[in-house]
Amino acid sequence: QVQLVESGGGLVQPGGSLRLSCVASGNIFRINTMGWYRQAPGKQRELVADITSSDRTNYADSVKGRFTISRDNAKNTMYLQMNSLKPEDTAVYYCNAGVIYYKSIYRYTDDYWGQGTQVTVSS
Secondary structure, rough: OEEEEOOEEEOOOOOEEEEEEEEEOOHHHHHEEEEEEOOOOOOEEEEEEEEEOOEEEEEEOOOOEEEEEEEEEEHOOEEEEEOOOOHOOEEEEEEEEEEEEEEEEEEEEEEEEEEOOEEOOOO
């Protein structure tokens, strides 16, 4: 009923910037907290940043001051502006959202993930 699609990943040199986007589509009533997670090879998936429906944000210590999370509720879209990228930021980045959606006349709540977008920081 709901799909999340990430975009904006790629290869960038250390110190460079990228902007990730996550668009939610489907029979959406409301999106609650949205977040960006990442998973590097051989490591567990970790929270990068999240943002509530009222724009309260939370960041992992490793990205504070370098990454900025934001959202556009009218477009069901979330962004992650990544500056001063480091090789250790290399990972697959996933979008996550808690969504209230319609199915027939009813509303349901579920947690959704995107397919991931690769970010590689290397010279």
